[in-house]
Amino acid sequence: MGSESFWLLTAGPYTPNSPLVGEERADVAILGAGFAGLSSALHLKEAEPGLKVVVLEQAFVGYGASGRNAGFAMTLFGLTLSLTALRFGRQAAAEAHRYMEQAVDYVGELVARYHIDCDYERPGFLRVATSPAYVRRIREEIELAHRLGLTGIEWLDAAAVREQVNSPLYLGAWWEPRCALLNPVKYVRGLKRAAEGLGVRIYEGTPVRSIERRPNGFQLRTPQGVVHAEKIVFATNAYSHLLPPLRRKQVPAFTYIVLTEPLSADRLEPIGWRNRQGIEDARNLVHYYRLTPDNRLLMGGGDVGVPFSKQMDLDENERIFRELEAYIPRVFPSLRGVRIEYRWGGPVSVTIDMAPAIGFLGDRRAVYTLGCIGHGVALTTMNGQIVRDLILERRTALTDLFFVNRRVIPWPPEPIRFALGHLIRGYMRLEDRVLDRGSFRA
Numbered sequence: 325m326g327s328e329s330f331w332l333l334t335a336g337p338y339t340p341n342s343p344l345v346g347e348e349r350a351d352v353a354i355l356g357a358g359f360a361g362l363s364s365a366l367h368l369k370e371a372e373p374g375l376k377v378v379v380l381e382q383a384f385v386g387y388g389a390s391g392r393n394a395g396f397a398m399t400l401f402g403l404t405l406s407l408t409a410l411r412f413g414r415q416a417a418a419e420a421h422r423y424m425e426q427a428v429d430y431v432g433e434l435v436a437r438y439h440i441d442c443d444y445e446r447p448g449f450l451r452v453a454t455s456p457a458y459v460r461r462i463r464e465e466i467e468l469a470h471r472l473g474l475t476g477i478e479w480l481d482a483a484a485v486r487e488q489v490n491s492p493l494y495l496g497a498w499w500e501p502r503c504a505l506l507n508p509v510k511y512v513r514g515l516k517r518a519a520e521g522l523g524v525r526i527y528e529g530t531p532v533r534s535i536e537r538r539p540n541g542f543q544l545r546t547p548q549g550v551v552h553a554e555k556i557v558f559a560t561n562a563y564s565h566l567l568p569p570l571r572r573k574q575v576p577a578f579t580y581i582v583l584t585e586p587l588s589a590d591r592l593e594p595i596g597w598r599n600r601q602g603i604e605d606a607r608n609l610v611h612y613y614r615l616t617p618d619n620r621l622l623m624g625g626g627d628v629g630v631p632f633s634k635q636m637d638l639d640e641n642e643r644i645f646r647e648l649e650a651y652i653p654r655v656f657p658s659l660r661g662v663r664i665e666y667r668w669g670g671p672v673s674v675t676i677d678m679a680p681a682i683g684f685l686g687d688r689r690a691v692y693t694l695g696c697i698g699h700g701v702a703l704t705t706m707n708g709q710i711v712r713d714l715i716l717e718r719r720t721a722l723t724d725l726f727f728v729n730r731r732v733i734p735w736p737p738e739p740i741r742f743a744l745g746h747l748i749r750g751y752m753r754l755e756d757r758v759l760d761r762g763s764f765r766a
């Protein structure tokens with residue numbers, strides 16, 4: 325329960341590296357060993373093998389969202405394409421989508437290059453319309469995508485989607501072949517092995533407690549050691565507000581998952597789902613679901629947890645677990661009474677304008693990456709290449725992307741932040757309830 329995901333509990337034995345004890349010197353120190361931190365380390369060493377790179381992880385590799393997510397590597401950037409277009413302009417929305425297309429493909433390339441055994445499959449993605457209002461929403465998004473010149477997304481009507489995955493709720497779907505599914509814990513541990521293979525040093529059980537800027541670098545204090553580094557990378561995602569220089573850039577929101585027992589052939593037969601696509605609905609507080617390799621149904625999303633101030637212990641939420649469990653037979657009636665065997669939750673990083681952010685912090689010696697908005701498997705892997713270019717002070721097509729070094733609107737201080745977080749969540753829930761009207765009820 326809680327922070328122990330199915331993936332963490334079943335990926336096989338794992339011995340974390342020892343914590344840092346004593347002094348360490350590095351060209352680059354990276355805080356956080358999720359996809360972002362490890363991908364940054366890996367790409368730095370690939371580019372400059374002589375660079376000394378250390379990663380400091382407060383708990384263990386994959387402790388954060390990287391070890392708890394649903395494993396969709398998908399093209400979504402921020403909340404929706406239309407919101408990105410509204411906030412940054414249409415050209416930026418197209419640029420973001422193309423970046424994410426590259427990101428999804430790149431996960432596959434990395435998996436192949438480093439022989440990462442992570443149950444990688446590429447079955448594609450369905451965003452399903454579960455009420456007439458969501459039919460309109462999805463069709464408008466697809467029209468926008470096509471007007472922006474984006475390809476690889478098409479509308480399936482109710483009969484076509486139900487032929488693939490049969491649910492009485494489905495009235496149509498966005499179909500996008502470019503989406504992979506993987507086991508996130510096997511993937512993050514594979515990134516660790518790949519980075520270590522190139523000479524990256526990774527310390528686990530090593531929280532960075534303080535960071536001091538010095539004329540020629542940084543001094544990072546951990547419980548039993550100190551790191552002197554010329555440059556640093558904050559790959560701390562949803563935990564970033566706990567670090568003073570990033571306090572106002574993002575807040576965590578907690579999302580939850582329930583996982584069933586392996587589904588028998590009898591239970592699966594009425595659903596079909598032979599191509600095993602990853603599925604989301606079109607609500608603001610989306611439901612996301614998929615099959616695991618052993619044919620369990622993973623059902624996640626719905627309502628989210630909004631913490632106050634530095635609170636980070638919202639990994640369990642009985643009410644939301646119950647809501648997710650109750651949603652399963654609504655989508656797939658043949659799964660009524662199915663046993664739930666795992667429940668967990670974890671924090672995603674949310675900027676106030678619901679878009680990722682990455683860039684220099686203060687000067688060119690510190691870089692941060694955050695704001696995955698619940699869709700960071702492909703994004704944060706790819707962001708490792710941007711971090712590399714920023715740290716090496718190279719100007720590339722990646723560092724010219726509009727969201728790199730963008731102005732991040734700060735969240736207000738507490739208690740206003742908490743109230744605003746609840747207001748946004750309340751609005752999203754209300755709109756979801758209105759748009760859910762007209763959806764099928766048995």
Ligand SMILES: Cc1cc2nc3c(=O)[nH]c(=O)nc-3n(C[C@H](O)[C@H](O)[C@H](O)COP(=O)(O)OP(=O)(O)OC[C@H]3O[C@@H](n4cnc5c(N)ncnc54)[C@H](O)[C@@H]3O)c2cc1C
Pocket residue numbers: 355356357358359360361380381382383384385386387388389390391392393394395396397398530531532533559560561562563564579580581612624668669670671672693696697698699700701702703704
């Ligand atoms: C339940 C859930 C489902 C999700 N499903 C999907 C999905 O299907 N597809 C998708 O694309 N995205 C999904 N996401 C989001 C995705 O998991 C994240 O975007 C991604 O894992 C972020 O990677 P990261 O490396 O930036 O952050 P994290 O994996 O959170 O890593 C940050 C690390 O920093 C460490 N840290 C923090 N502070 C310190 C410190 N002071 N010192 C040292 N270490 C520190 C933390 O312990 C943590 O390990 C989901 C997230 C959750 C929670």
